[in-house]
Amino acid sequence: MTDKKQDYIDQGLQDLNNDGVDRRGFLKCMAWAGTGLVWTMSGGIPVSQAFAKGMGKHAGKGSDFTFVQISDSHMGFNKPANQDVIGTLKAAVDKINGLPTPPEFLLHTGDISHLSRQEQFDNVDQILKGASAKDVFFVPGEHDVLDDNGKSYLERYGKSAQGAGWYSFDHKGVHLIGLVNVMNLKAGGLGSLGSEQLEWMEKDVKHLKHSTPIVVFAHIPLWSVYPEWGWGTEDSAQALGYLKKFGSVTVLNGHIHQTMQKVEGRVTFHTAMSTAFPQPQPGKADSPGPMKVPAEQLRSVLGITDVNYVQRQHSLAVVDSSLA
Amino acid sequence: MTKKNIWVAALAMPVLVALLLMAGSPSVMADQPSAAGTDVKIDNFSFGPQTITVGVGTTVTWTNRDDIPHTVVSTDGVFKSKVRDTDEKFSYTFTKAGTYPYFCSVHPKMTGTVVVR
Secondary structure (H helix, E strand, O other), X not given: OOHHHHHHHHHXXXXXXXXXXXXXXXXXXXXXXXXXXEEEXXXXXXXXXXXXXXXXXXXXXXXXXXXXEEXXXXXXXXXXXXXXXXXXXXXXXXXXXXXXXXXXXXXXXXXXXXXXXXXXXXXXXXXXXXXXXXXXXXOOOHHHOOOOOOHHHHHHXXXXXXXXXXXXXXXXXXXXXXXXXXXXXXXXXXXXXXXXXXXXXXXXHHOOOOOOOEEXXXXXXXXXXXHHHOEOEXXXXXXXXXXXXXXXXXXXXXXXXXXXEEEEOOEEEEEOOOOOOOOOOOOOOOOOOOOOOOHHHHHXXXXXXXXXXXXXXXXXXXXXXXXX | OOHHHHHXXXXXXXXXXXXXXXXXXXXXOOOOOOHHHHEEEEEOOEEEOOEEEEOOOEXXXXXXXXXXXXXXXXXXXXXXXXXXXXXXXXXXXXOOOEEEEEEOOOOOXXXXXXXXX
């Protein structure tokens, strides 16, 4: 760690209310030379510090773990923006395997395939078998539910899911919820969760303690990134309403093929890079299609997201790393 | 011819010529659909032209020129394409007059209309 970064962390620590509950949640951005951006809430600075320094005062207090989010592998895409999505997905797996702390599982936030074809899903499954983390949890993107209303996706990834593929699970005290917002999209509309899924979600979180850290993952952003390009979910406000009581909510999305972050009270929203191709920033192009960059820059705009959880901290530290 | 007649003829001729030319050019006649207007190009996350007007019995063909797959789906359940990747086409023959709004079910902000007269 550089001296500059240590100074920054120390300065942040002075601002903290040290009773373990920080609800102001202002965002600090720390530039980390060479490996990408570390975004963390003020309550999260000791989290990343503990992670970097190897546990610190939280050693032995309970389970700490990391997991990785990857997204938008678009297996089968072969246009100029990236003619080797297999290679870049493999590079993402290498990146995962090179992390200092092995992740305990992976989340894939959708657009696994490019055209919902069996061989495309197969390819991704085979490549991910090479990752150190053997458990992978998926949610579909709109490219995964083409033509067959999600039947191939569900047969492969939805065995313990309900409806169009939503589910939840617990890992060492954290409650993770996988949502599907790419089905039954209406003309002119945005992503959509639908009433059946929302009812399920309300029941799913009703009896959880307020101190349970929540991670929600879904393909299309659950906040309004850029509605003109469909980058938002129509009924996400209702879903987020069910999570109001919780002290720590992290929302992980994909779809937009770039990193974006927003903090709203105790909710941190984060979108991941794609492992296939980048897309333009909101409004910076005619349309949100694949963005061509010089070949030597491609891997610097693709990447993975490492998420760090330390028990008793009220936020998760989210670290984006590019493939180059 | 008298001077007056010459003037009338001079004025009438271009009008007559214009009318004859117009009759021969279907695209100017408002109630006659254009043969060229049966193709819709999909590019840059949009349908072009966004609204087309065709006659009953016309087959409209959508061609995807974008580098991303799209679909063509009627909002009223009248027609629905399979996913169309780059250079793939979808055609539908409109046998009944009416207005047919449609969209891309993968990128629902993309909308278009076929008006059938």
